Amino acid sequence: MSEKTRYWMLALPALALMMIFYIWPVLNIFGISLTEPEPGFGNYTRMFDSNAVKVSFVLTFRIAAITTVFCLLLGYIVAYTITTYGGRRAPLMLGLVLLPFWVSVLVRSFAWIVLLGRSGLVNDTMMDWGIIETPLRLMHNELGVLISMVHVMLPFAILPMLANMRGISQSHMMAARGLGASEWRAFREVYFPQTLPGVFSGGLLVFVLSLGFFITPALLGGGRVMMISEYISYQIQELLRWGLATALSSALLVATALVLIVAGNFVNLRKTFLERK
Amino acid sequence: MPNPIISVRNAVKTYGKVRALDNVALDIREGEFLTLLGPSGSGKTTLLSAIAGFLSVTSGSIHARGAEITHLPPEKRDFAMVFQGYALFPTMTVAENVGYPLRVRKMPNAERAERVRECLELVQMSGFADRMPHQLSGGQQQRIALARALSFKPDVLLLDEPLSALDKKLRADLQWELKALHDRLGVTFIYVTHDQDEAMSMSDRVIILSDGSVQQEGAPAELYNRPRNKFVASFLGKSNFVPAQIRKQANGTYTAQVAQESFELSAEPEVNIDGKACLAIRPERVRLGLPGLECFAGRIRQISYLGERCLVLVDHEEFGEILISQTTWNASLPPEPNMEISFGWDCKACVPIAEN
Ligand SMILES: Nc1ncnc2c1ncn2[C@@H]1O[C@H](COP(=O)(O)OP(=O)(O)OP(=O)(O)O)[C@@H](O)[C@H]1O
Ligand SMILES: [Mg+2]
Numbered sequence: 001m002s003e004k005t006r007y008w009m010l011a012l013p014a015l016a017l018m019m020i021f022y023i024w025p026v027l028n029i030f031g032i033s034l035t036e037p038e039p040g041f042g043n044y045t046r047m048f049d050s051n052a053v054k055v056s057f058v059l060t061f062r063i064a065a066i067t068t069v070f071c072l073l074l075g076y077i078v079a080y081t082i083t084t085y086g087g088r089r090a091p092l093m094l095g096l097v098l099l100p101f102w103v104s105v106l107v108r109s110f111a112w113i114v115l116l117g118r119s120g121l122v123n124d125t126m127m128d129w130g131i132i133e134t135p136l137r138l139m140h141n142e143l144g145v146l147i148s149m150v151h152v153m154l155p156f157a158i159l160p161m162l163a164n165m166r167g168i169s170q171s172h173m174m175a176a177r178g179l180g181a182s183e184w185r186a187f188r189e190v191y192f193p194q195t196l197p198g199v200f201s202g203g204l205l206v207f208v209l210s211l212g213f214f215i216t217p218a219l220l221g222g223g224r225v226m227m228i229s230e231y232i233s234y235q236i237q238e239l240l241r242w243g244l245a246t247a248l249s250s251a252l253l254v255a256t257a258l259v260l261i262v263a264g265n266f267v268n269l270r271k272t273f274l275e276r277k
Numbered sequence: 278m279p280n281p282i283i284s285v286r287n288a289v290k291t292y293g294k295v296r297a298l299d300n301v302a303l304d305i306r307e308g309e310f311l312t313l314l315g316p317s318g319s320g321k322t323t324l325l326s327a328i329a330g331f332l333s334v335t336s337g338s339i340h341a342r343g344a345e346i347t348h349l350p351p352e353k354r355d356f357a358m359v360f361q362g363y364a365l366f367p368t369m370t371v372a373e374n375v376g377y378p379l380r381v382r383k384m385p386n387a388e389r390a391e392r393v394r395e396c397l398e399l400v401q402m403s404g405f406a407d408r409m410p411h412q413l414s415g416g417q418q419q420r421i422a423l424a425r426a427l428s429f430k431p432d433v434l435l436l437d438e439p440l441s442a443l444d445k446k447l448r449a450d451l452q453w454e455l456k457a458l459h460d461r462l463g464v465t466f467i468y469v470t471h472d473q474d475e476a477m478s479m480s481d482r483v484i485i486l487s488d489g490s491v492q493q494e495g496a497p498a499e500l501y502n503r504p505r506n507k508f509v510a511s512f513l514g515k516s517n518f519v520p521a522q523i524r525k526q527a528n529g530t531y532t533a534q535v536a537q538e539s540f541e542l543s544a545e546p547e548v549n550i551d552g553k554a555c556l557a558i559r560p561e562r563v564r565l566g567l568p569g570l571e572c573f574a575g576r577i578r579q580i581s582y583l584g585e586r587c588l589v590l591v592d593h594e595e596f597g598e599i600l601i602s603q604t605t606w607n608a609s610l611p612p613e614p615n616m617e618i619s620f621g622w623d624c625k626a627c628v629p630i631a632e633n
Pocket of ligand 2: 322323
C-alpha cells in the first residue's frame with residue numbers, strides 16, 4: 001500500500017461520517033421535496049408562487065447583507081487596532097475576540113433578550129435616567145435580530161481580516177507618508193487596497209453563515225421576523241409540511257451555492273475557507 | 278559647518294531602559310554622500326527614522342535648512358526614503374508606484390507620465406512600467422524603489438540598508454550605480470549600512486555609530502588611518518592592538534614605547550601622556566621577515582589564503598595574536614605554519630589610542 005493510500009485510509013472514517021450523517025440526509029431532503037405529499041415539482045411551484053416565501057427570502061438576504069456590512073465595519077476597526085496597536089497585548093485582544101465562542105449561541109441570544117427586552121436592562125436604565133418615557137422596541141423586530149446577529153458574527157469577520165492584516169508590512173504606510181501622503185491618504189490608497197482580500201473573505205463568511213442562521217433570529221425575532229431557516233422549521237414543526245420545508249431547504253442550499261460561485265470570481269475561496277492562519 | 282542642510286542636536290531616543298540614540302549631534306552638508314555605519318542595534322535605523330519623521334526623539338532637535346522640523350510629520354519634510362524591504366506598494370504597477378509621490382503632489386497626468394518615464398530610464402527599468410512589484414526580482418525592485426524616491430526631486434534621499442538583501446555581485450554593481458546617480462543628481466544622500474566596504478567605497482563622509490552614540494566621523498581614509506578608539510579601529514577594517522607607553526621627549530616630539538622598541542609619533546597623540554595606551558596597527562602595515570630581521574620574534578600559527586592577499590596569524594609572547602596581511606604576489610617570504618619569523622612596522626603605521 002503506498003503512503004498516499006494509507007493517509008487516505010486515515011481520512012476514511014471522517015469521510016464516512018460525512019457521507020452517512022450529512023450528504024445522505026441532504027440527498028434525502030432533496031428526495032422528499034420531490035415526493036411529498038405526491039411526486040412531482042408541486043412543492044417548488046408552490047414555493048415560487050407563495051408570497052410569504054418570497055418575503056422571507058428577501059428578508060433573509062437583507063438581514064444577511066446588513067449584518068455583513070456592520071460586521072465588516074466594526075470588525076475592520078478591531079482587526080486594524082489589534083494589528084497596528086496591539087503590540088504585546090495582541091494575543092490577549094485576540095483572545096477576547098474568540099471568547100464568545102466559549103459560550104453557546106443560545107446563551108448569548110438569551111443574554112440579548114435580557115438586555116433588549118421591554119423591561120430589559122437597556123430600556124430600564126434609559127427610563128431610570130429619564131432619557132425615554134416608554135420602553136423602546138428593541139427586539140421581536142429586525143433591529144433586535146440585527147443587533148444580536150452582528151454580535152454573533154463579528155468574530156467570523158474579524159479573524160480573516162486579522163490574518164490578512166498580519167501579513168501586511170507597516171513599512172508601506174510609512175513609505176507612502178515619507179513620499180508625501182497624509183496619514184489618511186496613505187491608509188486609503190496604500191493600506192486599504194491590500195486588506196481587500198481579507199475584507200472579501202470575512203464578508204463572504206459572515207454572509208453565508210447568516211443566510212442559514214437559525215437560533216438567534218428565531219429568539220430575537222420572536223416569530224415576527226421569519227428568516228428562511230425559521231420559516232422551514234415552522235413548516236415542519238407546526239404544519240408538518242415536509243414537502244414544502246424540504247423544497248425550501250434545497251432552495252436555500254442552492255442560493256448559498258450560487259452566492260459562493262458568484263463570490264468565487266472575486267474572492268479566493270480556497271484562502272477563505274481552507275488556509276486560515 | 279556653514280549652512281548644513283540637516284542638523285541634529287543632542288538627539289536622544291529611549292525605549293524603556295534602552296538608549297537607542299544617546300546624545301547624537303551631526304551636521305549634513307548639502308549634496309554630500311553621508312553614510313551611517315554601525316553594527317546591528319547601534320541605532321542607525323532609529324537615527325534615520327528620526328530624520329525622516331517616522332519616530333519622534335525623546336529629546337533634542339532636528340533642523341532642516343535652519344528651520345526646526347523636530348515635530349513635523351514625515352509627509353511635510355520633503356525627504357525621500359528608500360526602505361530596507363523596498364516597500365513597493367503591491368497593489369500598484371511599477372509606473373503607479375513611481376508616480377505616487379507626484380500624484381500626491383497633484384502633478385498633471387501628462388507631466389507625471391513624462392517624469393515617470395524619465396525616472397524609470399534613470400534606473401534602467403524603462404521596459405517594466407506595467408509590471409506589478411511581485412513580478413520583479415529583488416534588484417529590480419530596488420531600482421524601482423529608488424526611482425520612486427527620486428521622482429519628486431527631493432533634496433535629501435534617505436536609504437536604509439538598500440542593498441542588504443541582494444547578492445554580492447549585484448550589490449557591487451548597484452553600489453557603483455548609486456554613487457554615479459549621486460554624483461549626477463547632486464542630491465544629498467544619507468545612507469545606512471552595516472557593511473564597512475560599502476560605506477568606505479561610496480561615501481564622502483562616514484559616521485560610525487555604536488550603542489546609539491557617534492564614535493567618530495570623517496572621510497573614509499581619515500577614519501581608516503586615524504581611528505580614535507578601539508571600536509572604530511576594529512570595526513572599520515581589522516587592527517592589531519599592542520600595549521604602549523606614550524612619552525613626551527625633551528625635544529617636544531612624542532614616542533610610543535612598545536616592549537624594548539621605541540616609535541616616534543608624527544603628531545601629538547590624543548591620549549594620556551605617560552598613562553597606559555595602546556597602538557592600533559593595521560595588518561597590512563605589519564612586515565613579516567626571517568628571524569632576527571625585524572624587531573619582534575614570533576611563530577606562525579595559521580595562514581588563510583584569500584587570493585590577492587593572505588592572512589597570517591602570528592603568536593607573540595607578550596602581544597598575543599598578531600594578524601598580518603600580505604600580498605601573495607611576489608611575497609618576499611612565503612609563510613608556512615609553525616615557522617619561526619620576525620615582524621615589525623614603521624613609525625608611520627602606529628596609531629596611538631586610549632586603552633579602552
Ligand atoms: N520599537 C522599539 N522598541 C524597543 N526597542 C527598540 C525599538 N526599535 C529599536 N529598538 C532598540 O533600539 C536600538 C537601535 O535599533 P535600530 O533599529 O536603530 O538599530 P540598527 O542600527 O538599525 O540595527 P540593524 O543594523 O540591525 O538594522 C536596538 O537596541 C533596538 O533593540
Ligand atoms: Mg536598521
